[in-house]
Amino acid sequence: LSSRPASETLADPLLSAATERQDELPRAMSDPFSTGRIGTRITPLFSNTPQGSALTVLVHLDTRDLTFRRGLDGVYHGGVRILVAIFGSTIQSLDHREESFDVTWNESQYRQGLLTGVVAAAELRVPAAMLQVRAVVSDTISGRMGSASQWLEVPSVEEGRLEISGIELLALEDSPTTGHTHPLDPGGSEAMGILRAGRPVGYRCTLYNPALDRAGIFRGTFQVAVFRNGEMVVANQPMALQLPAGKDPRRLAIEGHFIFPAKLRPGHYVMRLTIADQPANTGPQRAANQFVDFELGP
Secondary structure, X not given: OOOOOHHHHOOOHHHHHHHHXXXXXXXXXXXXXXXXXXXXXXXXXXXXXXXXXEEXXXXXXXXXXXXXXXXXXXXXXXXXXXXXXXXXXXXXXEEEEEEEEEEEEOHHHHHHHHHHOEEEEEEEEEOOOEEEEEEEEEEOOOOOEEEEEEEEEOOOHHHOOOEEOOOEEEEOOOXXXXXXXXXXXXXXXXXXXXXXXXOEEEEEEEEEOOOEOOOOEEEEEEEEEEEEOOEEEEEOOOEEEEEEOOOOOOEEEEEEEEEOXXXXXXXXXXXXXXXXXXXXXXXXXXXXXEEEEEEEEO
16 A cells, blocks of 8 residues: 555545544554554454454554653553554555543553553454555654554364464463453553563464364374574474364364573564464365564563
């Protein structure tokens, strides 16, 4: 996609509403190449239910680029507005979500937030197609803005191919047993908390359309590989995977944990999960890949 003159983008109801209220947030959404002054990164996580497919979009913010006011009581106050939209092959958005968050942190939370950043989440219904996800954020105090975008292909699960949902990564040391935290707590949500090399990392995803044997068991292999700047830095050997069918035999939940090697330096990485079934299940072997990007902290 490319940016369009205002006369064309106004065909989108999202942008038409922005014109009426002179709102810069949707206007910034119309430019897929804008970046802004707030460090912003997104992680779209695909999922599917009998009702259809959805994306949970995690929006990672660099808290050091946000403005906070410290009250006389020592409490820090700030806020952000976040707009997430999905685009297909046209200039019109297919769906969008807008959220506003007020941030109230004590001294400890504030300092932790500066180190780890924060994560907000938005869920949108999506069709099976090649899509672009865009997110625009605005600091409610300074007006400073940031944006990020990413292309991904949402598969058609209904066609019966072996597919893997988006992969949630969880820093087990941060929140091993609790549910999701407040979207703007330091460290973000349960998914995509601060990850560190040499520490336990949990993962969970769903396998779609698995081939089951007569006992109702999926038998296959899984393999994890990690990349940095396009170069593979970690890859394990394929390992055996056995999953019993649950209430929905077309959707098998997968979860486990691993440890990134301590030699990995802090920075941005991409993990690839490959799951293959055994040829004996259905004849020809099928394989599916899913990718997720993440940051390793110091």
